[in-house]
Amino acid sequence: MLNRLKTQPKVNLRPLNLVLAITVLFCSCASKKDVVYFQNSGNFETLVGEDTFSPKFKVDDLISIHVSTLDPEASVPFNLFRGSQEGGLRPEQVDYLVDKDGDIDFPVIGKIKAAGSSSEELRVLLRKKLEDYLKDPIINIRLKNFSVTVLGEVKKPGTYPVNGERITILEALGLAGDLTIKGMRNNVMVIRDFDGTKVYTKVDLRDKEILNSPVYYLTQNDVVYVEPNQSAVTSSSLDNRATIAISIASVLITSTVILISRN
Secondary structure, eight states: HHHHHHHHOOOOOOOHHHHHHHHHHHHHOOHHHHHHHHOOOOOTTOOOOOOOOOOOOOOOOOEEEEEEEESSSHHHHGEEEOOOOOOOOOEEEEEOOOTTSSSEETTTEEEEEEEEEEOHHHHHHHHTTTTTTSOOOOOEEEEEEOOOEEEESSSOOOEEEESOOOHHHHHHHHHTTTTTTTEEEEEEOOOOOOOOEEEEEETTTTTTTGGGSSSEEEEEOEEEEEEEEEHHHHHHHHHHHHHHHHHHHHHHHHHHHHHHOOO
């Protein structure tokens, strides 16, 4: 019995060590500098900037415009409604679509250029054109189809409606559940359309200067794309080979266990 124990062959653990090393390599996480936002911001630091952003209307935008005055009857011709006030039901107001030329067709006045104007600029223009018809009109304007799309390495990619007149890129990413650990914080792309021309802008979420970026405030129909990091790309391209590697590793471990049990 003692002789048998003395002559027991040594088990080669190198294959098992190799499997463990590969596992550790694939499970290694990103460094802090790759995932932390606003890394160069200081404690109690105050960043003061001029907030001049105002969204502009674009082609295919749907705009709600309601005109009112102290005399309700006088403003009726300048509002479009669908249906009639029968049975106590209020008729539905019709929205204005910005056509391919950037215009809306306003009652009585006719064609008005809307594309490229902000809500306030369009309000001033309408008030001027209504001077001959109404006294001190109150004009409420709202963009109805404001939405942004967030794609890529985020937890909940999709298209999100926006309540209000503006949204920041950080708020949009928040709606999408924030970036996954495999999203590249330093390479987030915003795709913006200007009358059929696509503009691509990349930002770095790790840098506080993103607050001064021209795409910090998003406009309607902007697309935010979060690029996957190398780990995500590698794991995606190696799915099949990873399965094979796991199978081989299982065989090696099983063989090692069999050798140990037999001896």
